[in-house]
Amino acid sequence: MIQPLACVLHAMNRLPPIEGKHVADEAAFLRSEFDGCGETRSGVDKAIRGMVQDGELLRVGYGAYVRARRMISPVTKEPMIGTIVVPEVWAWQTLRKLGVDP
Template sequence: MTIQDRLQTRVKRSKRSVFLRSDFADIADYDQVGRGLRSLVQEGLLLKIGYGLYVRARVNRITGQLMPDNPAGNDGVLIEAMERLGVDYKLDDLSLKSLSGESTQIPANVKIIPKSSRFTRKIAVGKQRVNEVR
């Protein structure tokens, strides 16, 4: 079984949708894993969302384009990525009010704000971003 096959099998069988490059360290060394992940991105099995961060992808039935394979959508992918990285975060005020029941308005996008100013890694899923100034 080749390294490519092992990476593909692990991605397909996993219950999680966000993967770190270090998740595959037991399969091969750093450079080989990088090449394998890059080829999985080209095949359309993964999407790269940040440095060393990947999300399992699937084809959207309506548009025919690749999208994250997560039932919670882009918001769920960003939250899972922050938790996988071990970063404390908070949600914006409108989202918190909606979740607590103080407001009946539902935000179109949840804005995730890292609690530490030292976290500067950029994560982007579609049009939603963490740590990117527009």
């Protein structure tokens, strides 16, 4: 059995293309995209929580996550976690995945 974390990472990179774009190009993910990972939902949720705590994902809403990266704030010069793309991009991707025409 694949561990939930490995399965989530695999799913983020191997989900089928959406509208001709590969998921590797995607920044936004819904929790429902990882339903097939792990034996239980709680195991997958724990893997996702770990990725959020490690700064690999950023929770932007209920069941909505965006790829993240660690960076230095240009204002405070302190470490922070930010999204890899601007909000207009990940918001559009999230709405599209929810079936809303942005």
